Amino acid sequence: MKKIINDPSAVVDQALYGMALAHPDLLRVERDPAVIVRADAPIAGKVAIISGGGSGHEPLHGGFVGAGMLDAACPGAVFTSPTPDQIVAAVEQVNGGAGVLLVVKNYTGDVLNFATAAELAGADGVDVRTVVIDDDVAVKDSLYTAGRRGVAGTVLLEKIVGAAAERGDDLDWCAAVAAKVVANVRSLGLALNGCTVPHVGQPSFALAEDEVELGIGIHGEPGRQRLPMEPADALVGRLVDGVADDLSLSSGDQVLLFTNGMGGTPLVELYLAHGIAERLVADRGVQVERRLVGSYVTSLEMQGMSLTVLKLDDELTELWDAPVRTAALRWGV
C-alpha cells in the first residue's frame, strides 16, 4: 500500500483538520464527535439538511456543506457509517427550529445508525425526518433483502433538497421534494480495479488487465458481474441501458445526466464517456437538460465510473439551477 498518510487509523481525523483549514469561509469542523458544519449554521427558521456516511467518498458528503446544500455532514471511518452521537451532535449544531432532514444512503449500517440518532434527537423534541436514497440499479430490490444501495444519485438529492431548504420550504415540503428525487433517480457503475482501504492495506478485489467489474457500489465491494474488458462505447452502453431500462425512460423525458468518476479516473476519460452517454440517451428520444461531469462520489482511488440519470420536472430543474456554494459544487453565487 502506497498512500500519502501517516497512520491508517488517523486518516479521517487528519483530513478533517486539513479540510477545516482549506475552507474557513464555508465550514467549521467539530472534532469530538466529528461533524462538518456549515460556517453560518444554525440558520433560524431554515430546515436543516444533514447527511453523512463513511469517509473515502470525498467530496461526498463534507464537500457539499455550505449555502444551498448541506448544513452538516457526519464523516464515519473509511467506508463505515458514522455513529449516532455524531449525528445527534450535528442536529444540535444546525437545528434552526424548523426541523431537520436526514439524508441517508441505503446501507444497513447507515440506516441503523441514523435511525438510532433520529430516535434520540426526536426524544429531545426536534422534528426529525429521514429520506433514504437507493438509486443503484445493480442490486435487485426485494422485501427480503437490504434493498438497493445509495450511490452517486445522493449528490443530486443533496443539491436539490438543499436548494429547497435554502429558499424556505418547510420540512414537509423538503421531505416531499426529496422523495420525488429518490423516485426519479437511478445509477449504475463499473470498476477497472479495486481500491485499498487504509486500515486493510490491500486492494478490495483484483481484476485482470482484461476484466471489468459491472454493478459496483461505492465501497470497493465487488460488483454483480465480472466481464471481459470492452471499448468505452460498449461499457457506457451497458450503463445507459441499465439505468434507462430501470427508470423506464421514454421519448420526450427530460433528464439530468451525471457522469461520475470513482476517484482514479482521469477527467479526459470521463468526458469521453459522457459524450457517449449523452448520445445514447439522446438516441432514445430523451432530452438531456442538465449535466454534471466529475468525480463527486468516489471510492478512494478506484478506477471506474458511474452513470446517473434523474428525470426532471420544472421544480427539480429550478432547484438544481439554484445557487450553491460549497467546496465541491459552486454556481450562481
Place this chain on the structure above:
Amino acid sequence: MSCATEDVVAVVRAAAVTVREHRDELVELDRRIGDGDHGENLMRGFTAVTSKLDSHVPDTPGAVLKLVATTLISTVGGASGPLFGTAFLRAGTAVGGLYRLDGAAVAAALEAASAGVIARGRADVGDKTMVDALAPAVEAARAAVGGSVAEVLAAAAEAAERGASSTVPLVARKGRASYLGERSAGHLDPGARSTALLLRCFAGSGRFADSADRG
C-alpha cells in the same frame, strides 16, 4: 464471586483481547463479502470499552453490559455497532439490578440480546448474518439452563460456532454481503464469526468454571 460484576468486567476485557487477536481475520472475511471493516470496527469499539472500564467500573453486571452497549454504539459505526450495541443493551436490561448472575440469568440475557438484534436488523436465520450464530446459541443456552454459568455459556459458544460455520454455503439476504447475490455463497459471514468468537471467549475465560459449586 464467580458471576459478579468483576467477572463480567473480566470477560469483557478478555473479549477486547480476543477481538484484537482476530482483527485481521475478521477484516479478511469482511473483505471477501463486505467492505473489509468488520475487524477494525469491533477493535475500535472494544478498545474504547476497555478504556472506559479503566476509568470507571459500574457496580452491577447489568450496568457493565449497558456501558459496553453505549460505548459500542458510539464508537463502532457500521451495521455491527448498533447491532452489537443493542445486544449488550438488551442483555443488560434483562439482568436488571442483579448483583450475581446464575445460568438461567445468563441464558435469559442471551435470549434478550438475540431478540434485540433481530428486532433491529430484521434478519432471519439463514440470511447469512450474526443471527445465524446467535439464534442457535440462545436455543442451546436455554436447553442448558439448570447447569452452571460455565455450562450455559459453553453450550451457547459451541452452538454459535456451528451456526457461524453454517453461513458458509448461504447466499446473503441482509447486510452488505447481500449486494453480491449468489457470489456471497462459499464464504463465512464475518458478523457470525465474531459473535461465535465473543461467546467462546465468554465461555472459555475460566471465570465461571466453578460457578456451579458456588451457585
